[in-house]
Amino acid sequence: MPTPTAYTANEAADRADASNRQLIRYINLGYIKAQKIDKMWVVERQEFEKCLEAGQPRVPREESPREIAKRMMREQRASLGITA
Numbered sequence: 001m002p003t004p005t006a007y008t009a010n011e012a013a014d015r016a017d018a019s020n021r022q023l024i025r026y027i028n029l030g031y032i033k034a035q036k037i038d039k040m041w042v043v044e045r046q047e048f049e050k051c052l053e054a055g056q057p058r059v060p061r062e063e064s065p066r067e068i069a070k071r072m073m074r075e076q077r078a079s080l081g082i083t084a
Contacts, residue, residue: 009041012048
């Protein structure tokens with residue numbers, strides 16, 4: 001099977017360990033070169049791999065509201081000395 005020459009935004013986001021929303025934000029800011037074909041973003045594989053090798057964009061995945069709430073509840077329980 002031949003190697004693909006491009007990634008979809010979802011594939012590139014998985015490869016960069018980022019959310020799809022973050023990847024599209026970086027595309028819109030010009031950090032990642034991509035083209036929009038119909039409603040789908042397409043990222044050139046070779047350029048994207050160079051970007052990853054250079055350590056860019058290594059954006060930490062943002063916490064979801066649910067993850068934030070869970071973390072805050074754990075911290076609150078810990079501060080009150082509640083275990084379980």
